[in-house]
Amino acid sequence: MRSATALKTLAAGGAAAALALLSACGSPPTDKDAEGSGNTYGASDARFRACMVTDAGGVDDKSFNESGWNGVKAAVDANPEISGSYRQSNSTADYEPNLRASADDPDCGLVIGVGGLMADAVTTVAEENQDRRFAIVDSHVDLPNVYSMEFNAAQSSYLAGYLAAGTTKTGKVATWGGMQIPAVTIFMDGFAAGVAKYNEVHNTGTTVLGWDTQAQKGSFTGNFDDTSAGRSLTENFLAQGADVIHPVAGPVGLGGASAIKDAGNASMIWVDSDGYQAVPEYKQIILSSSMKDIASAIRVAIDNAFDDGAKDGRYVGTLSNEGVELAPFHEFDSSVPDTLRQELTQLRADIIAGTVAVSSPAAPKP
Known part of the structure; x- marks a missing residue:
């Protein structure tokens, strides 16, 4: 399987930098044959169409749905024989x-389900249509006609937790989720483990609010669309003294961002995409982001289907293949000590080398 072209964070001379998250994908195509209108993108006479089904939250959710659509658009921009479309799911009832x-659309050469919650629905529909190609993000569906894309986001969030513990002034940080599903708790596991690693190295006692790794219990809004619930949870953690907060909730994280911005004394670590770019209205509070390069993975899946490659391929994004990554510090760049940058760089290398193990019950299975 070809590896996705993804982000890479480098530390050199004490300065962190990273490549942008397929930033061109959010812009209109430059190819004169490509067109975008509503839920379609690309030339109407393209011979291959990638058909994406979103999870709740919308294609402009600043998170995994939007990253998925960016991947479709990137494939279209690179190949005029490919077009893309999406169908919006407003609830789980819309999946199937x-x-x-x-x-059932004969023009769809690949049907892509975005989000681990869609695994059962993809399984059902793929079994009904064994002659069609399917793909799923954030889950592994073991069928001969399903291409699975998973991400070991515990690794990038491990770095995020270490960063949070190294920058907190109160000694309290927090994480919370949208729904308690593997694609969410994997971030929370990594974050808590990264804080614990910092505490071990520096003999500190930073506390993680919102998630108990041992018990696998924590704070969740129960959905991916109630921003008011996200704000309420965040306000609760701010009131308890947390000053670095890592929401894992897609667009619900925007509620948390608004609470942090209003508080004026805390920062946020975004998920999935680089929050500094995805939600620029909150860029002044984005310390970093625990990213997974969904866009590149989907582009590879589409290219694979277009080239008539394996129907049951599997991609697992890790730090090693740059499928997950810690984003730059942007406006917080001067606030992150050089020693902490160096430790993060070494920690990243150690995770890739296997000398530091990052585990989570939600991690992709071998």
């Missing part, structure tokens, strides 16, 4: 009908 409608 949207997947089935895409599978």
Whole structure:
């Protein structure tokens, strides 16, 4: 399987830098044959169409749905023979009908389900349509016609937790999720483990609020669309003294961002994409982001299907193949000590080498 072209964070001379998250994907295509209108993108006479089904939250959720659509657009921009479309899911009840409608469309060469919650629906519809190609993000579906894309986000969030513990002034940090599913708790596990690693190295006692790794219990809004619930949870953690907060909730994280911005004494670590770019209205509070390069993974899946590659391929994004990464510090760059940067760089290398193990019950299985 070809590896995705993804982000890379480098530390040199004490300065952190990273490549942008396929930033061109958010702009109109430059190819004169590519067109974008509503839920379609690309030339109407393209011979291959990638048909994406979103999770709740919308294609402009500043998180995994938007990253997925960016991947579709990147594939279209690179190949005029490919076009893209998406069907919006407003609730879990829409998964199967949207997947089935895409599978029934003879123009769809690949049906992509975005989000681990869609695994059962993808399994059902893929079994019904064994002659069609499917793909899923954030889950592994063991069927001969499903291409699975997973991400070991515990690794990038481990770095995020270490960063949070190294920059907190109160000795309290927090993480919370949208729904308690593996694609969410994997970030929370990594974050808590990274804080624990910092405490071990520096003999400190930074506390993680919102998640108990041992018990696998914590704070969740129960959905990916209630920003008011995200704000309420964040306000609760701010009131308890947390000054670095890591929401793992897609667009619900925007509620947390608004609370942190209003408080004026805390920062946030975003997920999935580089929050500094994805939610620029909150860039002044984005310390960093625990990213997974969904866009590149989806582009590879589309290219694989277009080239008539393996139907049941599997991609697992890690620090090693740059499928997950810690984002730059942007406006916090001068606030992160050089020693902490150096430790993060070494820690990243150690995780890749296997000398530091990052585990999570939600991590992709071998």
